[in-house]
Structure formats: C-alpha cells, structure tokens
Amino acid sequence: MRALIAAAxxxxxxxxxxxxxxxxxxxxxxxxxxxxxxxxxxxxxxxxQTK
Amino acid sequence: xxxxxxLVLLALAVFVGALSPLLRWYAFPRLAKIxxxxxxxxxxxxxxxxxIDYGTMQSKTVPKVTVVQTLKGNVEAAKEIxxxxxxxxxxxxxxxxxxxPDGKMVSQIPERYIFDAHSQAPVHAxxxxxxxxxxxxxxxxxxxxxxxxxxxxxxxxxxxxxSAPIHYKxxxxxxxxxxxxxxxxxxxxxxxxxxxxxLPGIDSSTLEKTTGTSLWYTxxxxxxxxxxxxxxxxxxxxxxxxxxxxxxxxxxxxxxxFAGDVKMRDDYxxxxxDLVKKNRVLVLLLTSYLPWGFLGLGLAxxxxxxxxxxRSRRPSDPPPAVTExxxxxxx
Numbered sequence: 001m002r003a004l005i006a007a008a009x010x011x012x013x014x015x016x017x018x019x020x021x022x023x024x025x026x027x028x029x030x031x032x033x034x035x036x037x038x039x040x041x042x043x044x045x046x047x048x049q050t051k
Numbered sequence: 052x053x054x055x056x057x058l059v060l061l062a063l064a065v066f067v068g069a070l071s072p073l074l075r076w077y078a079f080p081r082l083a084k085i086x087x088x089x090x091x092x093x094x095x096x097x098x099x100x101x102x103i104d105y106g107t108m109q110s111k112t113v114p115k116v117t118v119v120q121t122l123k124g125n126v127e128a129a130k131e132i133x134x135x136x137x138x139x140x141x142x143x144x145x146x147x148x149x150x151x152p153d154g155k156m157v158s159q160i161p162e163r164y165i166f167d168a169h170s171q172a173p174v175h176a177x178x179x180x181x182x183x184x185x186x187x188x189x190x191x192x193x194x195x196x197x198x199x200x201x202x203x204x205x206x207x208x209x210x211x212x213x214s215a216p217i218h219y220k221x222x223x224x225x226x227x228x229x230x231x232x233x234x235x236x237x238x239x240x241x242x243x244x245x246x247x248x249x250l251p252g253i254d255s256s257t258l259e260k261t262t263g264t265s266l267w268y269t270x271x272x273x274x275x276x277x278x279x280x281x282x283x284x285x286x287x288x289x290x291x292x293x294x295x296x297x298x299x300x301x302x303x304x305x306x307x308x309f310a311g312d313v314k315m316r317d318d319y320x321x322x323x324x325d326l327v328k329k330n331r332v333l334v335l336l337l338t339s340y341l342p343w344g345f346l347g348l349g350l351a352x353x354x355x356x357x358x359x360x361x362r363s364r365r366p367s368d369p370p371p372a373v374t375e376x377x378x379x380x381x382x
Contacts, residue, residue, distance in 0.1 A: 041092060
C-alpha cells in the first residue's frame with residue numbers, strides 16, 4: 001500500500017511539472033524592427049539599409 | 052530506515068520514469084513551435100545567368116544575379132489571427148528582392164505566409180497574399196515541419212501561386228549533418244508579372260492585357276533539410292523565365308527574362324548550418340536526450356529502490372547461542 005502511494009506521488013509530481021511547463025510555453029517576443037531587405041548584406045546579419 | 056529510503060526512491064523512479072513519455076508525447080508537441088518573432092535573411096546568387104535588359108528587350112549573359120530573401124515574424128498580426136483561429140499562429144512577412152549585376156532592382160515580390168506554429172499547417176486568414184494578391188496556400192513554404200519525414204510534401208510555389216509535391220530523394224551528409232534532400236519541379240507555367248519591375252512608366256499588372264505578352268516560368272527547386280528542426284540548411288533553384296507572344300517582343304516568339312542556377316551564398320550556408328545545429332539541440336532535448344535519459348535514470352532508481360526493499364526484508368542475524376549452565380548435582 002505504501003509503495004502504491006509513493007508511486008502515485010511520483011506520478012502526480014511528474015504530471016504537475018509537465019503540465020505547468022507546457023502551459024507556460026515559450027516567450028513570444030516582439031516583431032523585429034529590422035526591415036525587409038532591398039540591399040544585399042555583405043555578411044549574415046550585416047544589414048546596411050535603414051529603410 | 053531502509054524501507055523509507057526505498058519508498059522515496061520508488062517515488063523518484065516513477066517521477067523521472069513518467070517524465071520520459073510525458074516530455075516526448077505531451078510537452079514536445081505543445082512546446083516545439085516556431086517563434087512568432089523570427090527574423091532571418093538569406094542571400095542566393097546565380098552566377099553567369101541570363102537576364103533581360105528591359106531597355107532593349109534583349110537577354111544577355113551577366114556575371115551575377117543576387118536574390119535576397121528576408122522573412123520577418125509579425126507578432127501583432129499573429130496575435131490578432133490567433134483570436135479567431137484558436138491556436139498558435141505564425142505570420143511571416145517576406146520579401147524576395149532580386150538585384151541585377153549593376154546593383155539595380157530586377158524584381159521584388161512580398162508575401163504574407165500564415166501557418167500553425169506547431170504543425171506548420173497553413174492557416175487561411177485575411178492578409179495571406181503573394182505580391183498583394185490574395186492566395187490560399189496548401190502545404191508548406193520556406194520551411195519543413197519539425198521531425199520531417201522521409202516522404203513527399205506539398206510545397207507552395209510563390210511564382211506559380213500553386214502547390215505541388217516536393218519529393219523526398221534521399222538522405223545526404225551536409226556539413227556534418229544528416230539531411231533530407233527534397234526536389235520539386237514546376238513545369239512551364241504562365242505566371243503574373245511582379246508588380247515591381249524596372250519598367251518605368253509601365254504598369255506591370257496590365258502588361259499582359261495591353262500587349263498580349265505573357266510571362267512563363269519553370270523551376271527545379273532543391274532543398275537540403277535538417278529533419279530534426281525542418282529547417283533548410285541549403286537551397287538551390289534552377290530557374291527559367293520567358294516572355295512569350297504579344298507585341299512587346301518585336302515579332303519574336305519568346306525572350307528569356309531570366310535563366311540561372313540560383314544557389315545559397317557560401318557564408319549564408321555556414322551561418323544557416325551553425326544556426327540549425329544550435330536549434331536542433333533544443334528539439335533533440337525534448338524528443339531524445341531527456342526522454343531516454345529520464346527513462347534510464349528511472350530504471351536505475353527503481354532497481355535501487357527494489358534492492359533496498361529486499362535488504363530491509365532479509366531476516367535479521369540469528370541471536371547469539373545461549374549456553375545453558377547446568378548446576379552441579381549434589382548428591
């Protein structure tokens with residue numbers, strides 16, 4: 001009986017943790033202020049236009 | 052005391068053992084999603100390409116044509132669509148900007164691509180478009196779903212504005228990654244003129260109607276996909292565009308507008324591979340590393356718990372033997 005209770009506690013804790021993490025999810029962030037490019041970048045991430 | 056320890060270990064074993072399937076089958080489908088705020092650019096080049104000179108309406112070989120593709124996640128638009136869609140949505144505003152060897156614009160086509168953040172299934176909402184024209188996509192575009200399968204997918208072609216199968220053609224090694232190679236061929240198709248073209252004084256949206264000259268396009272699209280993230284680590288398009296018929300060509304049947312093998316620039320290949328290698332670890336954590344690790348740890352804890360329980364039940368050492376002292380019998 002005590003073994004069953006211990007197993008149930010473990011299972012409940014796992015469920016609670018996973019449900020909480022899933023509910024929180026990942027942060028959404030903000031729309032980037034960088035423009036859609038109409039110039040060719042010299043290297044990745046090196047944006048020269050100021051549009 | 053051993054009994055208590057074995058019960059605690061049993062609870063821990065069930066805890067981590069249960070985390071294994073829960074992470075893989077419950078948390079992963081909910082947590083793995085394309086961030087709505089993503090911003091990414093890619094540069095592709097076609098060397099020794101054929102390009103039309105709109106001044107003379109003659110095509111000529113040029114040293115290089117460059118395509119700059121930018122995609123920007125529109126978080127506000129995504130939130131608005133999520134209210135009616137009832138699921139996590141990503142809105143990508145993209146621009147394909149084509150630049151000639153002289154640095155001048157050849158064409159630019161904006162798009163709005165709306166899709167489910169988890170499955171990448173298309174979501175149809177107001178604002179979905181290609182070059183300002185409303186469209187309803189079928190299948191995927193730009194990226195493949197997480198855990199890409201070895202099968203054909205429907206892929207949307209923004210020039211033809213239709214979807215066609217993109218075929219899985221095998222697994223290859225690319226910069227140390229096992230990637231899936233996909234290929235799609237769009238046969239010669241009449242397409243709309245881009246709204247922004249270097250044709251001063253001419254409205255490209257009415258060009259075909261006024262001149263009878265139509266634009267045709269064919270391409271073979273190649274993608275090398277990291278199957279874990281579904282992200283392309285390399286892309287290539289063997290592209291051809293022609294103007295056909297009408298009064299614009301001075302009596303000729305057709306003129307090549309563009310012909311070239313468009314490949315991702317080397318620095319962008321390296322950059323993309325590095326980015327994908329970093330991102331795939333996060334996906335693998337939820338699909339492989341943590342589930343298998345927790346399963347192993349759970350089994351080890353269970354074994355330890357059972358061992359302690361067995362030890363606690365072992366009969367204790369026998370008591371020391373009692374030697375009965377016999378009193379001497381006195382007669």
